[in-house]
Amino acid sequence: MVQEPSLFDVELTLPPPSSSQEDAELEAVYAWFLAQKNLTERFGQVFRKSIDEVLDGQRTGRYDLYILEGEGRVEKTEKTYLGTKVEIVARAEFDLGFGDPMDYLIDDINVDAKFTMGTNWAIPKEALGHICLLMQANDREAYFRVGLLRTTMDTLNLGLNGDGKRTVSAAGRSKIRWIIHEGQLPKNLLLALKKESPEKLDAIWRASDDYRGSGNGGQARINELFRQTPEVLVDRTTVVTVAMQHDGLKRARDARDDLRSDGYIIIGHLKPYPQIARDLGLPVPPKGSFVSAKLTAVQDGDGRRSTIINGVKYGLWRVGDQPVEAPLITSASG
C-alpha cells in the first residue's frame, strides 16, 4: 500500500499512548519475556555467544570488539553482522517466530530486533510505529540491557544518520520499558585482564615470541595464561583464543605436565578435580573450563583451607610459602 507522504507524516506524529502502560501490545510482549525462565542469564549468554562467535578467537586471537586498527581489529562488516548474529541467537534461544514485516512474532505481535554495541540504536523507517526489542551489550563495561520501545516519531531524534535511520531520543529513552536494565555480561576474561592487569596479558601473548608455528607457541601461551591467572575460572573461549588452534582444550590439559614442577595444578571438570576446588574454596569449573592453582604443602594447625591429594595436605601457595612440585593427579581425562 502506497501512502501519501502527508498521511504518512500525520500517522507518525500521532500522539502515542501517554504511558507505556497503555500500550497493550507492548505490555503483552513485556509480559511474555518476563515469563521466560532464567531470562537474565539467557540474554547474557545470547550476547556473550554472539560476541565470541564474531571475534572468532580460536582463529584470530581476538578478544576485544573495540579495536579499530591493526591485526586485532574488528571490521565494520563484522560489527554490522554482530547485530544479525544477536538476532539469530536470541531467536533460537527463545524460540521466537518470524514476524511480517518485522523480525520476530512474539505473542502474535510483530517485534523488530535492534542491537547496538554502542549507546544508541539506529531505527530504520520501516520499523516506525512498531515495537522494537532494543538490545545493548558493552563488553568493556561488562553489562547489557534489553528493553521495549514503540518507535514513534516522538521517541526518535529527527535527524537521519548516513543510512537514513533515526536514533532514539532522550524522551524516547525515558519511555523504554526495560526488561533487563542492567544485566551483567558473562565475563570476557582477556578483556578484563587488558583493563586491570595489561602486563599479565602482555606476558601471555609474549610467551610464544620464541616459537614458530602455532603448536608450541599455543602451548607456551596457555602455560603462561595459567601462571598469570591463578584461582579464577578460565572459560573455554579464553582457552581457545589464547591457544589459537583447533585443540585448545588439549593444550590446557597438557599444561598440567608443563606446570607441575612450578607447583601448579589445573583443575578441570572431572573427578577428583571438583572436590579439590571445593576444598580450596575455588570456582568449580564446568566442562571446557579450568582453574589453575599454585599449591604449597600445609602443616596441621595451618588455618588455611586445604585438600588432601595422594595423602599429602595442600593449600594455596602464598608469598613466603615453600615452593613445591604439584602432585600428579589422575582423572579420566579433561
Place this chain on the structure above:
Amino acid sequence: MVQEPSLFDVELTLPPPSSSQEDAELEAVYAWFLAQKNLTERFGQVFRKSIDEVLDGQRTGRYDLYILEGEGRVEKTEKTYLGTKVEIVARAEFDLGFGDPMDYLIDDINVDAKFTMGTNWAIPKEALGHICLLMQANDREAYFRVGLLRTTMDTLNLGLNGDGKRTVSAAGRSKIRWIIHEGQLPKNLLLALKKESPEKLDAIWRASDDYRGSGNGGQARINELFRQTPEVLVDRTTVVTVAMQHDGLKRARDARDDLRSDGYIIIGHLKPYPQIARDLGLPVPPKGSFVSAKLTAVQDGDGRRSTIINGVKYGLWRVGDQPVEAPLITSASG
C-alpha cells in the same frame, strides 16, 4: 600521500607485464600456495566451514545461501560477512600474515583477499595495482576456484558499481593465474537433496509438523533424515541443521532406538561400526558423521555383501527383501 588525479590515472593505466609469467611477485605467491600440503582439500574446507558458519544451521535450520525471501533467507549483511569469514578462515588455515595495506602478507608480498559467492569480484580502488587472491565458491554447483590476479585497470571493467568498486573484465579473467581452477566443494547434503530429491527434503522438514517444541520435533526430523538418505554420509552440519538444537548428535544416536524396528542401523565412528560399514561397502563415517543402512537377513549363497552382527548375517535391504528388525549393536557411544 595525496596524488594528483592525473598522476593516479597514469599510474593505473601503465601497461602491466605482458604475461603473468613476468610478474615475479605474483609467481612467488603462486609458488607459495602450490607448496602447501593438501592445498585443494584445505581450500575446500575453508569455503565449506565459512558457508556453514554463516548459515548457522543449528540455530536457523538454513542450508541454502541463495534464498532471498522468507524464513530461510540469508540477509545481505550475512553475505557481506561471508567474505570476511572466508578471509579469516583462510588466514588461519594457511597461517597467513597481515599485509599493509593489503589483507595478507604471503612470502613478504601484499595480497588482498577477495571472495565472491557470485560470478565476479568487486575490487576496491585501494587494491588497484596489487595482487588479489580471487576466491569463488558456489554451493549450488558444489565447486570453488582460487586464483591470483594483479588488478590493474586493463584487467578490470571501467564502470564502478554502487560501492565504487570495479569488477574483473573478460580480459582480466583470462589473465587469472589459477591456483585451483575447479575444486570440488565438500558436499552440502541438504542443498543437494533440494536439487535432486526435493520430496525427500520436504518429508524431513514435515516430519516435525505435529510436534511443538524443538526436542521431539528435532528427533522426528532426524529419524526421517536417516530414513530418506540411506547409505550416504550424513555429516555433522547436516545433523545439527536438521535437529536445530544444541545436542543434534545425540538425536542422531537416539535415532538408533527409534529406527531399529524399521530395520535401520545408524553407523557411527566407534567400533564395531567402521567394520560393518566396510563389510557392506558403505562410507566409513568420521566422528560426528553417520551413515544409515536398512538391513535384511541374507542367506548363505546370496551374492551381496554382508556383515555378521550378533551371529546373524545381514546385507543391505532391497525392494522385495523380507523386512527385519535391525540388530541391537553395542558400542562405547557415538
